Amino acid sequence: MTEILRVEHLKKSYDGFLAVNDVSFSVAKGELKALIGPNGAGKSTCFNMLMGQLKPTAGTVWLDGKKITGLRPREIWRRGVGRTFQITGTYPSMTVIENVQMALMSHHRKLYAIAPRAWRLYRDEAFEFLKTVEMEDQADRPCSVLAYGDLKRLELAIALCHRPRLLLMDEPTAGMASSARIALMQLVADIVRDQGVSVLFTEHDMDVVFAHSHHIMVLNRGELITEGSAEEVRNDARVQEVYLGGGTLFAEARNA
Amino acid sequence: MAFFFAQFLTGLANAAALFLVASGLSLIFGVTRIVNFAHGSFYMLGAFVGVTLMEVLPGAVGFWGAIILTGLAVGAIGAFVEMVVLRPIYRAPELFQLVATFGVILVIQDLALMIWGAEDRLGPRAPGLRGVWRIFGEPVPKYDIILIAITPFILFALWYLITRTRVGVLVRAATQDREMVGALGVNQAWLFTGVFALGSALAGWGGALQLPKGGADLLMDFNIIGAVFVVVVIGGMGSLPGAFIAAVLISVLSVFGVTYLPQSTLVLMFVVMAIVLIVRPYGLLGREEVAGEHGQAGAPETPIRPYGRVGKMLVAGLLALLATLPLFAEQFVLTLTVDMIVFALFAASLHFILGTGGLVSFGHAAFFGGGAYAAALLVFHTDTRMELAFLFAPFAAGLLALGIGWFCIRLTGVYFAMLTLAFSQLVWSLAFQWRDVTRGDDGLVNIWPADWLNSPSAYYYFTLALGVGGILFLRHVIHAPFGYALRAGRDSPRQAEATGIDVKRIQYAAFALAGAMAGLAGGIFVFSKGSVFPTELEIGASFDALIVVFLGGVKTLAGGVVGAGFMTLVEDWLTRLEYWRLLLGLLIIAVVIIAPEGIVGSLRSLCTQIRGSESEVSK
Numbered sequence: 001m002t003e004i005l006r007v008e009h010l011k012k013s014y015d016g017f018l019a020v021n022d023v024s025f026s027v028a029k030g031e032l033k034a035l036i037g038p039n040g041a042g043k044s045t046c047f048n049m050l051m052g053q054l055k056p057t058a059g060t061v062w063l064d065g066k067k068i069t070g071l072r073p074r075e076i077w078r079r080g081v082g083r084t085f086q087i088t089g090t091y092p093s094m095t096v097i098e099n100v101q102m103a104l105m106s107h108h109r110k111l112y113a114i115a116p117r118a119w120r121l122y123r124d125e126a127f128e129f130l131k132t133v134e135m136e137d138q139a140d141r142p143c144s145v146l147a148y149g150d151l152k153r154l155e156l157a158i159a160l161c162h163r164p165r166l167l168l169m170d171e172p173t174a175g176m177a178s179s180a181r182i183a184l185m186q187l188v189a190d191i192v193r194d195q196g197v198s199v200l201f202t203e204h205d206m207d208v209v210f211a212h213s214h215h216i217m218v219l220n221r222g223e224l225i226t227e228g229s230a231e232e233v234r235n236d237a238r239v240q241e242v243y244l245g246g247g248t249l250f251a252e253a254r255n256a
Numbered sequence: 257m258a259f260f261f262a263q264f265l266t267g268l269a270n271a272a273a274l275f276l277v278a279s280g281l282s283l284i285f286g287v288t289r290i291v292n293f294a295h296g297s298f299y300m301l302g303a304f305v306g307v308t309l310m311e312v313l314p315g316a317v318g319f320w321g322a323i324i325l326t327g328l329a330v331g332a333i334g335a336f337v338e339m340v341v342l343r344p345i346y347r348a349p350e351l352f353q354l355v356a357t358f359g360v361i362l363v364i365q366d367l368a369l370m371i372w373g374a375e376d377r378l379g380p381r382a383p384g385l386r387g388v389w390r391i392f393g394e395p396v397p398k399y400d401i402i403l404i405a406i407t408p409f410i411l412f413a414l415w416y417l418i419t420r421t422r423v424g425v426l427v428r429a430a431t432q433d434r435e436m437v438g439a440l441g442v443n444q445a446w447l448f449t450g451v452f453a454l455g456s457a458l459a460g461w462g463g464a465l466q467l468p469k470g471g472a473d474l475l476m477d478f479n480i481i482g483a484v485f486v487v488v489v490i491g492g493m494g495s496l497p498g499a500f501i502a503a504v505l506i507s508v509l510s511v512f513g514v515t516y517l518p519q520s521t522l523v524l525m526f527v528v529m530a531i532v533l534i535v536r537p538y539g540l541l542g543r544e545e546v547a548g549e550h551g552q553a554g555a556p557e558t559p560i561r562p563y564g565r566v567g568k569m570l571v572a573g574l575l576a577l578l579a580t581l582p583l584f585a586e587q588f589v590l591t592l593t594v595d596m597i598v599f600a601l602f603a604a605s606l607h608f609i610l611g612t613g614g615l616v617s618f619g620h621a622a623f624f625g626g627g628a629y630a631a632a633l634l635v636f637h638t639d640t641r642m643e644l645a646f647l648f649a650p651f652a653a654g655l656l657a658l659g660i661g662w663f664c665i666r667l668t669g670v671y672f673a674m675l676t677l678a679f680s681q682l683v684w685s686l687a688f689q690w691r692d693v694t695r696g697d698d699g700l701v702n703i704w705p706a707d708w709l710n711s712p713s714a715y716y717y718f719t720l721a722l723g724v725g726g727i728l729f730l731r732h733v734i735h736a737p738f739g740y741a742l743r744a745g746r747d748s749p750r751q752a753e754a755t756g757i758d759v760k761r762i763q764y765a766a767f768a769l770a771g772a773m774a775g776l777a778g779g780i781f782v783f784s785k786g787s788v789f790p791t792e793l794e795i796g797a798s799f800d801a802l803i804v805v806f807l808g809g810v811k812t813l814a815g816g817v818v819g820a821g822f823m824t825l826v827e828d829w830l831t832r833l834e835y836w837r838l839l840l841g842l843l844i845i846a847v848v849i850i851a852p853e854g855i856v857g858s859l860r861s862l863c864t865q866i867r868g869s870e871s872e873v874s875k
Contacts, residue, residue, distance in 0.1 A: 053750070073753045073754045074753050074754070074756045074758055077755055077756045078756050085750070085754075089748040089750050090748065091744050091747035092747055093558070093560075093747050094559050094743070094744075094747070098740070101740075103756075105740065106741070106757050107756065111737055111762065112738055112762075113738060114739075115736065116737065117562075117735055118735060118737045118740040119735075121737065142558060143559075161755075
């Protein structure tokens, strides 16, 4: 299998505190890979470095054989990486479909156009993406009135707009009801299968992780402690220690 | 060398009052996140109350007693203002609070005029400190030395209060996270009132302490507010030691400026501020502020829509009325309408960058006045044809905006606002002090339109075509991809950047476009009046536009237009009254509290409500 993303010796330190320490991994084409770990393990920091929101202290990120470390988020997006955030970031002053149209306008490089009416541009195309995430019936609602789970789906539609090669999803199902979680991840799995997109996601819900990911990586205190299939990770003693007891966070909670 | 040192001491002494006022402003901003434009008014009140008390109380005890009492009195006034005006609007975006404090300025100006009259008051000399001491042979007023000696104690006392007492802990906690402090059971309302009172008291003390050096007059409020903002911004918003360092820096610099570069006194301060902000965007000792954290007031902004049938008919009707106006209206109505359209275009250009772009600019008059001056200078010095000079107005203003925007766009929130203010003051002081070119406050006169436009109705149609055309063009841009991208950057910069939008570059382009459109308004203005004066570049001019945008409603372009029409009429009517500032100030405060969505916004919510209740009835 060829790899789409390769991360080598990624490191982020804040005044000496190592939030991410020497993390290396790769994501293969068409793979649905999970990055898990307890709160504060460094998952979001990792993601922010992959997508350019944060500058790594050291290490390199390769996308399809090309170095993307140090590029800005918008440049990385232009190279075919989509991203959804842990806390959704949509445009509340636009309708649902306009949110998707906005990303399409960016993709088609129409951002500086002042002649056309924006709401007419790429409306049909945007509608198709809304269909993909089953949001077409809410297309013309203001984005500010959406339920949280719908916002998450809208964000996914937006992230798919420029036909990304790689999708980074930071806790895609956080704050959703458990039935909705399964449905959303099933949707993501379908997209991976149908469109050949690779997905790297972080997640707290273990049911979601074990049900859908091809590969799982476990991060603890900024270090990658293991990687493997669902079965392997489930039986790994170190992972059990982190999650089921003996893990630092749990120990602290017990002492408190 | 001795002279040099004496100058330095004068600067240090001047820093005392400046530091007191600035520390008050800094405290208030730190805790309440309100940029209190009325702070200069409390300083002025301090001076007037101080003079009055010193006339009543005798001797040295009376002098110093009067100063202490003044602070307490002004503090009480501050607490009153906070409870009545600001408490209802803490959750509103900072623009609303700014406008409200601007209303307070107007009210206090007229109240001071009513109570103390228009005459300047000379401050009494401090008893026992009338003469000078000789330092290295140079005379230094004794009172200056006393001021220099007092200031460190004030700094120390404030520092002690903030870092070593329980109240200080609460204040610092509130500075970092207001909501958390509230959740922990601290009565935020009283904490805010207390801090506001303390800040006002400090301004009052500043006003009273400078009496023997300056006196009291009705222009003090605006004269100091520029310097105070510069000090707070240079020092870093919310930092007391920063305010102290900056107050000393600015005071000493301006004393030397008066001696060595008298032509540049006004510019100097703002140049220093611009340099500091470019090197350290959050001031010398400041930290990054999350300004604009409240977002929009009231309900979230609704998605923009093309006008429905009713809206289109209203616009068409208004345009038909405007087009036929010269057939039946008197000439003064035409003149007033030209003023209105010019102001509406100016306000629409500010609304574009402020409402759609989310960038609160305090210096938009630089582009309006800049455009007017650009055209006028061309006509005045080179006798250029009017048509060409007129075209030069938006072009020059756009270039100016590209220049200023290059520095400002990298900042956000209050710091962006302050830097735009600084640059507009720079442009103003150029027009004011570069007399060889601009003729200073004599202004540039005899700037008349070409012959074919030189009748009231011809120029009226010229204004109508370009003014309304400009406004419609801006509206079209808002509805185009560029306007959407600008709004995306305002709504969620992170999401915009993560989907390929270069937010800063979009904002930069929008800033230049807004500047060019303001310049167009300035071009129409200068040829309609036949003259231009530095007043068109003043802070007041920028604020008029801000107030208009806000009065009409920030969330809709029609707001700026309606607000401009409203304001032109109200000013035309109010300025005939003696105490029009008082009325305008009260009106502004009332709108902020009662109708925070502005005229258009409130009308629209009213319509929606009525329609909503109708449809419920019909069910």
